[in-house]
Amino acid sequence: MSQRKLSRQQRWRVEKVQAERVKRAEKREQTDQRQLAEGEYGPEQLGRVVAHFGRNMEVEGTDGVRHLCHLRANLDTLVTGDRVSWREASDGSGVVEARLERYSTLERPDARGRLKSVAANIDRIMIVFAVEPEPHPFLIDRYLVAAEATGIAPALVLNKMDLLDEHHALHALASRYRTLGYPVIGASTRRDGGLEDLIAAMDDTTAVFVGQSGVGKSSLIDALLPDESLAVGELSVDSRKGRHTTTTARLYHFSQGSGALIDSPGIREFGLGHLDEQQVENGFIEFRPYLGHCRFRDCRHRLEPGCAILTAAENGEILPERLESFRRIVHELNAPPR
Numbered sequence: 001m002s003q004r005k006l007s008r009q010q011r012w013r014v015e016k017v018q019a020e021r022v023k024r025a026e027k028r029e030q031t032d033q034r035q036l037a038e039g040e041y042g043p044e045q046l047g048r049v050v051a052h053f054g055r056n057m058e059v060e061g062t063d064g065v066r067h068l069c070h071l072r073a074n075l076d077t078l079v080t081g082d083r084v085s086w087r088e089a090s091d092g093s094g095v096v097e098a099r100l101e102r103y104s105t106l107e108r109p110d111a112r113g114r115l116k117s118v119a120a121n122i123d124r125i126m127i128v129f130a131v132e133p134e135p136h137p138f139l140i141d142r143y144l145v146a147a148e149a150t151g152i153a154p155a156l157v158l159n160k161m162d163l164l165d166e167h168h169a170l171h172a173l174a175s176r177y178r179t180l181g182y183p184v185i186g187a188s189t190r191r192d193g194g195l196e197d198l199i200a201a202m203d204d205t206t207a208v209f210v211g212q213s214g215v216g217k218s219s220l221i222d223a224l225l226p227d228e229s230l231a232v233g234e235l236s237v238d239s240r241k242g243r244h245t246t247t248t249a250r251l252y253h254f255s256q257g258s259g260a261l262i263d264s265p266g267i268r269e270f271g272l273g274h275l276d277e278q279q280v281e282n283g284f285i286e287f288r289p290y291l292g293h294c295r296f297r298d299c300r301h302r303l304e305p306g307c308a309i310l311t312a313a314e315n316g317e318i319l320p321e322r323l324e325s326f327r328r329i330v331h332e333l334n335a336p337p338r
Ligand SMILES: Nc1nc2c(ncn2[C@@H]2O[C@H](COP(=O)(O)OP(=O)(O)OP(=O)(O)O)[C@@H](O)[C@H]2O)c(=O)[nH]1
Pocket: 159, 160, 161, 162, 163, 187, 188, 189, 190, 191, 211, 212, 213, 214, 215, 216, 217, 218, 219, 220
């Protein structure tokens, strides 16, 4: 082995030449990769995230076919319901290149109490209540306020119509909400054609179903979706903190009509989280024309003189039941349950 001692200058020159070689090689590789990518991936196309697991997701193309995709490194995390631009690889998998702007998001607090998006581009929050368990108007109002705070239009679904008799007080309740401007859609999973109105009302929309336990959300969803679609949704995910099971929100298409549903246990619990006082005020849609017209700017609509909300209630423009719900929700905010 010949040992040649290089002068400092020689060594410097060799290093420089080598560095340039490395640089050229890197550049060539990048170009190769780009060419490879151009060749390997098809053209950009639109799609929708129908399930996601960290940086991997299922994307449904405009042809309705689902592809396992990964996310380009520089993109933020996506959520179910996101509309994306993606490209298909020769093996049927794909890469998501960009996210289209979201027109709505559903958020839930994470373990640390920070709000996190769980689903995007939802058109309707379907608040399910039922003939039994007997619905409490306060709870319906609570869901309505939470829905209004998202900017996503709520609708009410009165389920178990097969148990409803003609004189039932629920007719009055339904008409109260219709008068406020909310659609109230009757449904029954126990009656032929009992879901027709619901299917029609949800055409061309992506919805979520929320509502208290026992109102029949699972039964409705089972009846609306094609048989094979329910056994999915759970996936074990490795994270640095260890292995745990997460349940992702999933988008399903109805077997009839053109409606779709995004569902997960977390989404079903929507509406029970924290709201601030201003969201509560604004969540009572019939209060809106009066807000800002009270004598005191920080009026809380209790006993204050010159309160526009109280005056409207005295004049019959705001129902006493709704004012009562408002007070109860505000009270809960200030004295949260233990
Ligand atoms: N009579 C009648 N019963 C129904 C109807 N839909 C659901 N049920 C019954 O109501 C009960 C509750 O239904 P689920 O679908 O489990 O209700 P859920 O809202 O999913 O309840 P959680 O899973 O606790 O959130 C079950 O015993 C159903 O069989 C209906 O349209 N009519």
